[in-house]
Amino acid sequence: MHKRARSWSSWLAVAILLLILGxxxxxxxxxxxxxxxxxxxxxxVSGLKSQAGVGRLVAEQxxxxxxxxxxxxxxxxQMRKGVEQTRDELTPxxxxxxxxxxxMQAADLARRLDGALNTLKDAGADGRAAESARNxxxxxxxxxxxxxxxxxx
Amino acid sequence: xxxxxxxxxxxxxxxxxxxxVGELVFSVNSGAKFGYRLLWVVALGTVGIIAFCExxxxxxxxxxxxVFNLIRERAGLNAGxxxxxxxxxxxxxxxxxxxxxxxxxxxxxxGWPYRWLALAALVFLLVAVWVLSFQWxxxxxxxxxxxxxxxxxxxxxxxxxxxxxxAGFVPSVxxxxxxxxxxxxxxxxxxxxxxxxxxxxxxxxxSGAIEDGWTPGDVTLNRIISIVGSVLGSLLAVALVVCGAExxxxxxxxxxxxxxxxxxVSMTLGRGGLLAAIGGMFFAFAGAAIETALSGAYNLxxxxxxxxxxxxxARTAARFxxxxxxxxxxxxxxxxxxxxPVSVVxxxxxxxxxxxxxxxxxxxxxxxxxxxxxxEHVNGWFAEAVGWFFLVAVTLAALLAVPLLxxxxxxxx
Amino acid sequence: xxxxxxDFVRQVLDHEVVDSNNLPCGMVDDLELSxxxxxxxxVTALLVGPGAWTRRLPSGxxxxxxxxxxxxxxxxxxxxxxxxxxxxxxxxxxxxxxxGRADRRASKLLEGVPGSG
Numbered sequence: 303m304h305k306r307a308r309s310w311s312s313w314l315a316v317a318i319l320l321l322i323l324g325x326x327x328x329x330x331x332x333x334x335x336x337x338x339x340x341x342x343x344x345x346x347v348s349g350l351k352s353q354a355g356v357g358r359l360v361a362e363q364x365x366x367x368x369x370x371x372x373x374x375x376x377x378x379x380q381m382r383k384g385v386e387q388t389r390d391e392l393t394p395x396x397x398x399x400x401x402x403x404x405x406m407q408a409a410d411l412a413r414r415l416d417g418a419l420n421t422l423k424d425a426g427a428d429g430r431a432a433e434s435a436r437n438x439x440x441x442x443x444x445x446x447x448x449x450x451x452x453x454x455x
Numbered sequence: 456x457x458x459x460x461x462x463x464x465x466x467x468x469x470x471x472x473x474x475x476v477g478e479l480v481f482s483v484n485s486g487a488k489f490g491y492r493l494l495w496v497v498a499l500g501t502v503g504i505i506a507f508c509e510x511x512x513x514x515x516x517x518x519x520x521x522v523f524n525l526i527r528e529r530a531g532l533n534a535g536x537x538x539x540x541x542x543x544x545x546x547x548x549x550x551x552x553x554x555x556x557x558x559x560x561x562x563x564x565x566g567w568p569y570r571w572l573a574l575a576a577l578v579f580l581l582v583a584v585w586v587l588s589f590q591w592x593x594x595x596x597x598x599x600x601x602x603x604x605x606x607x608x609x610x611x612x613x614x615x616x617x618x619x620x621x622a623g624f625v626p627s628v629x630x631x632x633x634x635x636x637x638x639x640x641x642x643x644x645x646x647x648x649x650x651x652x653x654x655x656x657x658x659x660x661x662s663g664a665i666e667d668g669w670t671p672g673d674v675t676l677n678r679i680i681s682i683v684g685s686v687l688g689s690l691l692a693v694a695l696v697v698c699g700a701e702x703x704x705x706x707x708x709x710x711x712x713x714x715x716x717x718x719x720v721s722m723t724l725g726r727g728g729l730l731a732a733i734g735g736m737f738f739a740f741a742g743a744a745i746e747t748a749l750s751g752a753y754n755l756x757x758x759x760x761x762x763x764x765x766x767x768x769a770r771t772a773a774r775f776x777x778x779x780x781x782x783x784x785x786x787x788x789x790x791x792x793x794x795x796p797v798s799v800v801x802x803x804x805x806x807x808x809x810x811x812x813x814x815x816x817x818x819x820x821x822x823x824x825x826x827x828x829x830x831e832h833v834n835g836w837f838a839e840a841v842g843w844f845f846l847v848a849v850t851l852a853a854l855l856a857v858p859l860l861x862x863x864x865x866x867x868x
Numbered sequence: 869x870x871x872x873x874x875d876f877v878r879q880v881l882d883h884e885v886v887d888s889n890n891l892p893c894g895m896v897d898d899l900e901l902s903x904x905x906x907x908x909x910x911v912t913a914l915l916v917g918p919g920a921w922t923r924r925l926p927s928g929x930x931x932x933x934x935x936x937x938x939x940x941x942x943x944x945x946x947x948x949x950x951x952x953x954x955x956x957x958x959x960x961x962x963x964x965x966x967x968g969r970a971d972r973r974a975s976k977l978l979e980g981v982p983g984s985g
Contacts, residue, residue, distance in 0.1 A: 335693070341635075347865040355708040357717050368721040369729060376562045377714050380569075384711060387795075447707070518954050527882045532924050535882075674914060711937075731889075740903065748874060759937075760884050760895035761917070768985020771891075773974035776984075827954075 338397050344453035346388055347408050351446035353381050354415055354439050358420055361436035364425040374426030382419045387411055407449055415442050462679055468597025469684025473516035473741035474691050475802040476713060477549070477652040478738065479509040482692050485643050485717045487709050491623030494696060496644050497626050500651025502847045503690040506659045507652065507679050507815055510822035510834070510842065512677035515664035517832045522658050522755035522818060526791050529817035538813040539758045545810055546751040548803035550786040553744035554580070554864075556713050557666020560737045563731075573681060577787035580744055584779065588766035589666040596742030602735030603691050608695035612723035620697065630847020642859040645852050646866065648800075649808035651692060652849065657814070658750040658867050662757070666766050674816050674832060711797050713740075748786070752778035752787045794855050808856045811849045819846055874913060874952065884955045885916055885944070885967070893962035896923035900943065914949070914956065916967060917941040942966045 360377055364368045392409040394402040420437040426434035485493040515521055527535045558572040565572070584592065631637050652744040664677065698719035703710055710716060711734055720732040749765075756763035756775040763775040770776075791794065819842045821827055834842060860866070875901060885894045899919035903909035919941030922933040942965065950959045951954070962968035978984040 308561070326734070342864070345864065348709075348867070350708045351707070352711065355706050356710055356712075356718070358705065359702075359708070359715075359718055363718060368725050370726060372566045373563045373729065373733075375563075376566050380559060380562065380712050380714065384795075391572050520954055524884055524954075532882060532921055533926065612932070662944070758891050758894075758895075761969070762892045770978050771971070771977035771985045773971045776978060777974055785938055811870075 314390060327433040340398070340401060340453055340455060343397055343401055343404060343408065344394060344450055347446055347450045347453060348407065349388055350385065350415055351387055351443060351450055352410055353419070354446055357381060357415075357419055357437055358439040358443055359430050361422060361425050361439060362416075365429060365436065371426030375423045378419045378422040378425075382416055385416050385419060388412055389416065389421055402447065404453060406409075411442060411446055411449065415439075422436040458737070461481070462527045462676055464594065464598075465676065465680040466684045466687065467601060468703050469680055470687040470691070471600030471603065471720065471738070472593075472656075472742045472746070473604055473685065473688025474695070474712040475549070475650075476552050476598070476736075476737045476796070477804040478653075478692060479695060479701040479716060479739075479783040480648045480711070480714055480797060480800055481646050482695035482805065483699035483703065483719075484694040485647055485710055487703035489629065489640060489643065490704055491620050491696065492627070492629045493625030493647050494620065494693060496690055497651060497692050497696065499626075499848070500648045501685050502841070503648070503652045503848065504656065505697050505772055506838070506841050506845050507654075507657050507818065507841040508681040508685065509678055510838070511657045511661035512664050512669070512681055513674055513832060514663040514818065514821050514828070516669040516673045516677055516777075517671045517828055519665060520821075521665055521753060521757050522814060523754045525817045525821050526814060527758050528697040529820055530813065534728050534813070535758065538810060540752075540812060541810045542654065542658070542754055543751045545746045545803060545806050546754070547782060548799055548806065549653070549655060550751070550782055551623070551694070551794075552800040552803050553747065554786050554795075555738040555742045555790045555799060557744065558790060559713055559796065560733050563717075565662065573787055573790040576741075576744075576767070577783055580741065580748070580783050581780065584749070584765075584783075585769070589718045592745060593663065594836065595716075596745065598737050600735060600742055602731050603739055604730040604782045605724060605735055605739050606691060606694040606698060609723045609728065610694035610701075611722040612673055613697060613716075613719070615697050615701050615768060620693075623696075626810075632638075635863070638859065639863050639866070641855070642863045642866055644785040645808060645856050645859055646804050648848075648852050649804050649811070649856070650810065651689065652806050655747050655807075656812050657751040658753055659746040660749070662753040662764075666764055668766075669737050692764055709830045716830050726826055732745075743751045744786070745784075746812070748782040750778045751782045756757060774845075798865075801860075805856045805860045808849065808852045810853075812846065812853050815849055816846060817841070826866075880914075880956060883952075885914065886955045886959065887958050887962040887965070888950070888960055889962075889963055890957075891968070893958075893965075893967035894942070895921070896956055897941075898924065903958065905934055913946055914944040915941055916944055924971050938970075940970070942969075 318339050360374060364374050389409060389412040392405055392412055394405050418435060421431060424433040425435045511522055523539065526538055530538065534549065554573060554576050557576040561568055561572040568633040570600065628640065631640060660790040669677065695716065700717065702719040702722065717729050717732040752775050753763055755778050761774045764772060774854050823831045823839050823842065880896050881898050881899060884892055885896060887893050893906060894916035894971065896914050897917060898915040899911055900913040900915055901909050902912045917940045918934065918937035919939040921960050922930050922937065925933055944965055948965060949956055951957045958965065
């Protein structure tokens with residue numbers, strides 16, 4: 303039985319390695335173009351939309367008194383980090399030329415989202431800040447949803 | 456056979472140690488993306504981890520041999536060494552993700568800078584593992600990990616449609632809009648399966664059986680703990696899916712950060728619930744970090760024949776001790792470079808399932824070998840049938856994991 | 869040992885070695901045989917240590933493994949073997965046979981750390 307275990311393990315290792323190499327090769331072949339496509343941009347916008355939505359939820363919960371001040375501040379900082387990373391990737395050169403308008407739009411929304419999350423930081427201590435952040439983030443969520451919808455194939 | 460108190464403690468620590476950062480993120484996101492349509496995978500994975508842990512625990516109790524001893528014997532040096540290197544790289548990845556998760560949670564409580572908190576997490580983990588005995592590590596992190604039960608309470612108070620929840624346990628593929636969505640569903644099937652069947656849990660469990668001095672008389676204890684502990688632990692995973700489905704799905708959100716998952720608890724249980732949820736996540740992630748670091752040390756020591764175990768003085772098992780210390784340090788250093796722990800989590804989950812068949816098969820073979828286990832303790836027909844079924848399942852998952860990761864662009868669709 | 873037959877590949881090679889105090893002190897990384905072609909072959913010793921198992925790896929990996937783990941190897945005469953079960957148990961302590969040196973060297977790094985035993 304141990305000999306069978308050993309040869310079986312070897313065949314499985316070969317199969318997995320071939321699948322990984324095959325999938326990697328196919329992926330590389332498919333992404334030979336150096337620029338990202340509509341699908342990638344939609345994914346970036348979806349990520350921003352989620353951040354806006356979670357931010358809105360944080361603001362609502364802060365208004366309801368269900369969160370600590372430190373949680374709200376720290377959550378806003380963590381989300382801003384994610385948004386900053388996405389912002390850095392949203393340059394027209396990174397995407398196909400026909401997407402440049404949408405890329406600029408997404409970059410602008412990311413910049414505004416970053417600003418909104420910055421004001422969210424104070425929502426834990428200040429009810430007005432929480433309400434303003436909620437409204438701001440709701441608006442951004444709607445705009446990002448619209449952009450995401452427009453990018454669907 | 457240990458007394459009922461020990462059994463109860465064993466079950467609770469197994470339950471409290473069930474969830475880690477990858478399982479948390481994937482469970483909540485599976486609820487957010489697909490509602491309850493992936494609960495059958497949680498159930499399937501739970502049966503799989505029961506089978507794997509029960510067999511590995513039984514072999515450890517009867518033969519006193521842990522997983523990587525068996526791998527060296529049965530798979531041989533070459534295949535065994537490849538498995539060892541792969542398993543320990545995955546352990547290191549997972550440990551890294553857990554330390555990153557701890558730093559994120561501590562930031563939610565303190566507001567201090569993330570990198571400093573990663574360093575503080577490193578110091579905390581080093582001291583905890585150095586000072587505490589194996590039994591106290593299990594109990595402390597396992598029992599405090601039960602704070603995760605706040606998610607059970609939250610899931611209850613969110614008032615889901617329980618009929619819909621129950622229907623989610625019936626294996627089915629939902630009607631989706633495009634081929635990319637089907638691919639994403641398949642990716643989540645593999646990822647959820649992997650996050651429940653994490654191999655380091657079995658290395659740790661089997662080595663722990665030897666640390667706890669289990670004998671053939673503890674075979675029934677092993678069965679009870681692995682079955683009941685895993686079933687109760689999986690309820691936590693189900694609760695996370697419910698939270699994702701009830702809180703994030705209606706809002707079309709996919710939360711990426713562990714702290715966001717706690718919003719589901721704050722909505723239902725207020726500020727106290729939020730703090731309990733963060734506390735539960737901390738103990739769960741810290742327990743997982745410790746399990747992965749110790750598993751790496753167990754694997755290396757068992758494969759190469761070094762003295763190992765927390766039951767030995769650190770200087771007697773010096774290379775074993777240095778290995779887990781180095782694992783923690785390396786993991787913390789990676790986190791301090793600023794890498795996103797949630798991205799690390801994704802890769803650790805995917806590559807965990809890739810190596811799973813290599814660690815699972817030798818355990819299955821030995822547990823079913825009458826000459827080794829004896830007539831009394833060898834796999835019965837049911838255990839053999841379940842064991843072989845899961846061998847096919849984990850092999851299929853291993854073959855599909857990386858192609859799906861690539862095809863779905865890292866789970867984004 | 870079971871019956872009159874000992875399957876060295878299955879029951880001895882790649883099994884754990886423990887000393888007279890049941891302390892793990894390596895794996896059976898290779899076996900030393902003596903005898904002439906066409907004549908009787910005897911197992912004369914166990915070979916324990918990275919110097920023994922790295923030689924069994926495919927040629928491309930032998931060098932890397934030797935660089936990482938070293939080339940040290942200890943010869944344990946077959947006469948030192950007390951029993952063969954799941955483990956190979958030896959008659960003497962590890963130190964007396966020259967085994968476990970790496971752990972003793974590594975333990976110096978932990979000297980002075982409170983609780984290191």
